[in-house]
Amino acid sequence: MSAFDVNKMTPLSEAARRPARAQSPCQACTVRHLTVCAPLNDQEVQEVAAISQNVEMSPGDPLFDEGERASQVYNVTAGTMKVYKLLSDGRRQVTGFLFPGDFLGLANNDTYAYSAEAVTHATLCRFPRAKLDKLLERYPKMEKRLLSIASHELAVAQEQMLLLGRKTAKEKIASFLLTLSERAESRGQTGNPVSVPMSRTDIGDYLGLTTETVSRTFTNLRGGGTIALRNGGKVEILDVDALHDVAQGD
Amino acid sequence: MSAFDVNKMTPLSEAARRPARAQSPCQACTVRHLTVCAPLNDQEVQEVAAISQNVEMSPGDPLFDEGERASQVYNVTAGTMKVYKLLSDGRRQVTGFLFPGDFLGLANNDTYAYSAEAVTHATLCRFPRAKLDKLLERYPKMEKRLLSIASHELAVAQEQMLLLGRKTAKEKIASFLLTLSERAESRGQTGNPVSVPMSRTDIGDYLGLTTETVSRTFTNLRGGGTIALRNGGKVEILDVDALHDVAQGD
DNA sequence: TAGCTGCCTTGATGTACGTCAACCTAACTG
DNA sequence: CAGTTAGGTTGACGTACATCAAGGCAGCTA
Numbered sequence: 001m002s003a004f005d006v007n008k009m010t011p012l013s014e015a016a017r018r019p020a021r022a023q024s025p026c027q028a029c030t031v032r033h034l035t036v037c038a039p040l041n042d043q044e045v046q047e048v049a050a051i052s053q054n055v056e057m058s059p060g061d062p063l064f065d066e067g068e069r070a071s072q073v074y075n076v077t078a079g080t081m082k083v084y085k086l087l088s089d090g091r092r093q094v095t096g097f098l099f100p101g102d103f104l105g106l107a108n109n110d111t112y113a114y115s116a117e118a119v120t121h122a123t124l125c126r127f128p129r130a131k132l133d134k135l136l137e138r139y140p141k142m143e144k145r146l147l148s149i150a151s152h153e154l155a156v157a158q159e160q161m162l163l164l165g166r167k168t169a170k171e172k173i174a175s176f177l178l179t180l181s182e183r184a185e186s187r188g189q190t191g192n193p194v195s196v197p198m199s200r201t202d203i204g205d206y207l208g209l210t211t212e213t214v215s216r217t218f219t220n221l222r223g224g225g226t227i228a229l230r231n232g233g234k235v236e237i238l239d240v241d242a243l244h245d246v247a248q249g250d
Numbered sequence: 251m252s253a254f255d256v257n258k259m260t261p262l263s264e265a266a267r268r269p270a271r272a273q274s275p276c277q278a279c280t281v282r283h284l285t286v287c288a289p290l291n292d293q294e295v296q297e298v299a300a301i302s303q304n305v306e307m308s309p310g311d312p313l314f315d316e317g318e319r320a321s322q323v324y325n326v327t328a329g330t331m332k333v334y335k336l337l338s339d340g341r342r343q344v345t346g347f348l349f350p351g352d353f354l355g356l357a358n359n360d361t362y363a364y365s366a367e368a369v370t371h372a373t374l375c376r377f378p379r380a381k382l383d384k385l386l387e388r389y390p391k392m393e394k395r396l397l398s399i400a401s402h403e404l405a406v407a408q409e410q411m412l413l414l415g416r417k418t419a420k421e422k423i424a425s426f427l428l429t430l431s432e433r434a435e436s437r438g439q440t441g442n443p444v445s446v447p448m449s450r451t452d453i454g455d456y457l458g459l460t461t462e463t464v465s466r467t468f469t470n471l472r473g474g475g476t477i478a479l480r481n482g483g484k485v486e487i488l489d490v491d492a493l494h495d496v497a498q499g500d
Numbered sequence: 501t502a503g504c505t506g507c508c509t510t511g512a513t514g515t516a517c518g519t520c521a522a523c524c525t526a527a528c529t530g
Numbered sequence: 531c532a533g534t535t536a537g538g539t540t541g542a543c544g545t546a547c548a549t550c551a552a553g554g555c556a557g558c559t560a
Contacts, residue, residue, distance in 0.1 A: 085408060085409070085411075085412045087412070087416060087417075087498065087499055088498055088499065088500055089499055089500065091416040091417075091499070092416070093411055093412040093415045093416045095408045095411050095412070106401060107401055107404075107405060108397065108398045108401035108402060109401075109402075109405075113404075113405040113408055113409075114408060136394075140390040140393065143390065143393055143394060143397060144386075144393060146397055147358065147393060147396055147397045147400060148358045150397060150400040150401055150404060151356060151357055151358035151359075151400055152358060152359075153404055154357075154363075154400060154403055154404055154407060155357060155359075155363040157404060157407035157408065157411065158335060158345045158363055158364060158407065159335070159363075160411055161335075161343055161345050161407065161410055161411060161414055162335045162337070162343040162345070164411055164414035164415045164458065165343045165414045165455075165456075165457070165458030166337060166341040166342070166343045166458065167337075167341075205415075207415070208414065208415030208416065248337065248338050249337055249338065249339055249341070250338055250339065
């Protein structure tokens with residue numbers, strides 16, 4: 001184990017504390033996500049799986065804080081996580097929500113650039129960075145895969161900058177719902193009705209709004225017949241075209 | 251030459267149109283930027299330099315547009331570039347300014363995710379993507395370098411999201427000036443007074459403000475004795491500590 | 501069933517920043 | 531040198547969203 005142990009500051013389940021090396025359930029995620037664009041052979045997959053451990057989180061559990069030594073890399077296998085940055089006075093910007101298949105802590109420098117926390121119950125696959133780096137040395141195609149992931153995240157971040165800097169509250173919410181829906185479908189889940197597992201506060205901190213404005217805007221879209229709010233944090237998109245129009249501002 | 255030729259839609263100087271392969275001045279940039287974290291030997295440097303061409307831009311010249319086939323990668327060798335995204339009604343978000351040493355067009359998918367344009371006279375080093383990819387296959391350490399660059403850009407993007415979503419106009423301007431100053435110093439230029447080569451409109455589109463608000467905020471900071479506006483688009487930071495305090499919101 | 505507690509909604513009011521418009525200056529141009 | 535143009539600044543006014551405040555409603559616990 002490395003000097004930094006995530007268990008020290010995060011309440012994890014017993015399952016997570018056990019060094020689940022041998023029968024690590026993370027083989028699934030490794031195979032699925034690291035190999036999509038860079039297929040590894042069985043032996044390589046085994047090697048990657050061997051260095052991973054399972055982590056379980058409850059809603060609100062912190063995974064790591066901005067500025068901490070970034071000794072672990074994570075892959076979300078179930079549930080929803082959020083990453084955010086804080087100003088000294090407590091203002092918060094959620095920079096992203098993470099769903100199964102997404103990576104966490106890929107920063108190149110040795111400290112995390114943001115804090116990470118569970119939104120729902122979630123399970124993660126944890127890789128010690130040092131060991132992962134060693135594997136990357138041997139398998140350049142995995143590195144290529146990581147570069148591809150980072151590039152994609154960068155494009156997503158730029159889209160979010162456009163949203164934060166130039167869109168109205170209504171456009172922000174519409175864009176947010178459409179993105180959530182598309183991401184759900186790309187994971188093979190249902191995109192309509194779309195599951196919205198995070199609180200109004202989290203949505204506001206993601207879109208640069210207050211909870212009140214988020215709430216009012218949902219109400220507004222509902223009143224216009226564009227969406228309907230269902231039980232269990234689900235939003236049904238009644239008029240996809242209209243929602244797209246709203247998101248683009250026309 | 252590839253099917254897509256940047257010359258077709260961008261007014262470039264005669265020097266840029268010439269296939270300056272043999273005596274490409276881009277050796278300098280290649281050596282400097284691609285090798286900082288992944289030193290190449292002389293032969294490797296030659297190979298990289300061999301596939302590069304020099305490009306010159308005048309203020310306002312477009313380099314490429316969002317959605318175009320991304321067949322080229324660029325490295326800025328002199329001057330300032332900007333990259334931006336547009337909404338259908340013309341609202342604009344500048345997602346970044348690029349200075350010597352910065353890369354452009356590193357997106358993994360085959361179209362550019364943003365448009366790029368010259369802010370000042372600028373020179374760029376152009377690499378055909380296909381050839382660069384081939385080199386990357388052979389030299390994994392270059393790929394590592396690119397991953398490191400992408401990760402750093404991602405961290406910068408997240409910081410910008412915090413700014414766009416949660417900072418006031420005054421905090422935005424103060425943060426902007428400090429960042430410009432730090433970047434100038436990291437390039438070996440003078441950080442104070444700092445050169446601010448872009449227009450108020452560009453600054454506004456970068457910070458999610460209007461030109462009027464940018465102008466008023468500069469005036470406000472000047473009135474408070476924190477900065478002074480000098481000739482030639484230079485800003486002198488009179489009280490660095492105060493500017494830091496403003497940027498953080500305390 | 502009552503009493504919490506956390507999240508959401510809704511209303512009344514405030515304000516930071518946008519919008520509209522005038523003017524100023526510097527750099528071109530004939 | 532007058533005329534023109536493109537930034538930049540400043541002022542008056544409007545508004546989208548924040549702030550402050552009061553309920554509503556589900557999910558706990560006793």
